[in-house]
Amino acid sequence: MFALVDVNNFYVSCQRVFEPRLEGKPVVVLSNNDGCAVSRSNEVKALGIAMAKPWHQMREVAEQHGIIAYSSNYALYADMSNRVMSILRRFSPDQEIYSIDECFLGLDAIGRDHTELGMEIRQTVQKWTGLPVCIGIAPTKTLAKLCNHLAKKHSRFAGVCEWAKLDQATQQRVMQEVTIGEIWGVGRRLSVKLNEDGIFTVADLMKADPETIRMRYSVVLQRTVMELRGQPCIDLEDVAPDKQQILCSRSFGQLVYSEHELAEAVSTYVARAAEKLRRQQSAAGALAVFIRTNPNREKDPQYSKHVLVPLSQPSDDTLQLTKAALWVLKRIYKPGYAYAKAGVMLLELQPNTGIQGHLFLESADPIKRANLNETMDKINRQWGRGTLRLASAGFNHGWKMRQNNLSPCWTTKWADLPVAGG
């Protein structure tokens, strides 16, 4: 048995915890670079504003309805997420953190009534963090997701919906009412294709023959069908596996033309990616760099290039990775374009212990280099990202992302601590 616990409108709710005046008002949180609305309060959803709507396209409506927009404050959200997850861990030893704002709990080892447990979880999280959560409980993950959807949509559930507590008639009705697009694993493309085949609701999909679904669609959708029928196919992953690839990319706050500025950005992204790499104690066997113009500016000349290079030896060393990345950049950079985004990807990740040495390569003393990286990580952890960095990362980052309405880091910066009673 699984519970899916999901924070309602997570980023918006985090902002509201520290600014209660936002309660009841239409609030959005924007993506990096203040691009699109990625979290919407219920008031905003009621205005019909879609997920990922570009902010510049909703400016007018926003002004009309007094929508308050925040830049993403990941330091705040990550910290609040950690608090929620550690509270949830108290309720079940089996926990899979699925994303920043949701997790699955395994309930098999828990004897008590599941809905009651759900209610207690909800109240505890609300009381200890100020964040509202909804909970879906079911024998498969896909059904738990579906129940979570119901718990959010219908207030009569009071935030907790358990599949087994719905009578047969209700289950039937739900299946006939909910459209396939709401199902976990069915996105926009698949919805269109399924609709063409006469499959519109959850009930339709459940009735379909799993073998046929596998042939015509994929093994993934076949599993979804089985899970909707109550047969678990997707296990709880309570130990998070190491990442197989690490990506760091950003859209620029303003267009970039020079190779020099691109090199600063790429260098900055490599450093960030390499930090993540070392945190999971991996080394990368290959690295890719990409740069591109803004595809939305259709009148501008477009250019987009992505090149992957194998490394002569797997590495977790920022200096070495930076050297390789800048070498790639030199080969893909073409002058005369307005670049909007760049990124670095680390691939072929493997444990950084026992890396096969290279007979003919001369390299820096690996122990010294490891110490250097470790020291940089330590300093940057303590004093803030980028405190210590390579000169190639530059100083005047004209390309830095826009964050025009960033809230304080209420919980992670001493200077930003909220003051009570003022």
Place this chain on the structure above:
DNA sequence: TCTGGGGTCCTATGCCGA
């Protein structure tokens, strides 16, 4: 002016050698 970032998994495809 202004359209996110970071992942995973699956499938199709083409190449290689047996």
Place this chain on the structure above:
DNA sequence: TCTGTCGGCATAGGACCC
């Protein structure tokens, strides 16, 4: 020796998730 087939593998690209 030539040709066809098949499995394994690498790769690119698409779809999906939040």
